[in-house]
Amino acid sequence: xxxxRIVRELNGIACFELETSPEARQNIMTSKSFGRxxxxxxxxxxxxxxxxxxxxIKMRAEKTKAQGINVFIQTNFHKDKENFYQNSSNYFFDSPxxxxxxxxxxxxxxxxxxxxxxxxxxxxxxxxxxxxxxxNLQMSFLSNNNKNDSKKTTIMQSLDKINQKMGKGTVFxxxxxxxxxxxxxxxxxxxxxxxxxxxxxxx
Numbered sequence: 001x002x003x004x005r006i007v008r009e010l011n012g013i014a015c016f017e018l019e020t021s022p023e024a025r026q027n028i029m030t031s032k033s034f035g036r037x038x039x040x041x042x043x044x045x046x047x048x049x050x051x052x053x054x055x056x057i058k059m060r061a062e063k064t065k066a067q068g069i070n071v072f073i074q075t076n077f078h079k080d081k082e083n084f085y086q087n088s089s090n091y092f093f094d095s096p097x098x099x100x101x102x103x104x105x106x107x108x109x110x111x112x113x114x115x116x117x118x119x120x121x122x123x124x125x126x127x128x129x130x131x132x133x134x135x136n137l138q139m140s141f142l143s144n145n146n147k148n149d150s151k152k153t154t155i156m157q158s159l160d161k162i163n164q165k166m167g168k169g170t171v172f173x174x175x176x177x178x179x180x181x182x183x184x185x186x187x188x189x190x191x192x193x194x195x196x197x198x199x200x201x202x203x
Contacts, residue, residue, distance in 0.1 A: 025062065030055040031125025034182045037076065038121045044073070045108050046177035051126050052107045053176055056100040059128055060160060067130035068092035069103060071110040076122040087114045096132060099152045100159075103128070104175050 030051040038044055048071060059066060074086035089110045097103065107126050162171045 025064075026131055027127050027129055028055045028058050028066075028131065029125060029127040030058075031072075031123060032183075033123045034121070036182070037079075038182050039119070041112065041115050041117075043177075043182045044111055044115065044121060044124055046175065046180065047182050048107050048111050048124050048126060049104045049173060049175035050177065050180065051124070052104045053100050053173055055126055055128050056098060056103055056156075057160060057163075059131065060098050060156060062131075063134050064131040065096035065098045065134055066093070066103070066128035067096050067132065068128075069107055069110070070127040070129055071107050071114065071124070072127075073111065073114045073124045074122060075119050079122075080120070083119065085116060085119055089114055090129070092129075096130075098134075098156060100156060100173065101152070104173060108175070 032051075034047070038047070052069075068090055070088055070090050072086070072088035075084055077084045091106045091110055093102070093106075103126075111124065159171055163169065
């Protein structure tokens with residue numbers, strides 16, 4: 001019984017094996033609600049591009065590649081139940097990829113197919129699908145993604161290294177936008193005293 005094993009564990013009797021190497025994630029999702037209702041496709045494209053770039057950074061840090069992506073979109077159910085709209089769509093690459101440029105391009109294409117004019121959108125998001133280790137991936141002989149793959153890998157690695165050294169967001173893709181007025185409001189978030197030097201209280 002699960003309950004019995006938990007009681008034994010609490011009493012110092014080992015019943016569950018220690019996981020020294022947790023299983024790698026199969027998917028990575030990045031999504032946030034907007035700080036205000038969004039009606040323009042351009043702003044939605046900026047948001048999905050930003051989320052796609054963030055997801056790709058996480059993926060590369062875990063040394064994995066994605067076989068496909070899922071993009072979803074929705075309006076605010078609580079503000080307009082009658083016109084509530086949500087939808088999603090998938091795209092699968094010929095070969096697994098960790099190329100942010102390719103992921104952003106396909107994510108924007110999916111978003112355009114899901115977008116309905118005249119609606120106020122509350123949220124969009126992207127999920128990287130079927131992640132696998134870079135060392136154990138089956139590549140396609142017919143894929144165009146294989147061309148210049150090493151060059152793309154070098155570019156992505158350089159981008160990640162710059163942002164790690166100089167600070168997150170130092171280098172980013174133009175598709176992510178600059179003003180990003182659609183971002184979730186964060187004026188009431190808790191300070192990061194223990195993780196951010198800039199937020200330490202002044203003496």
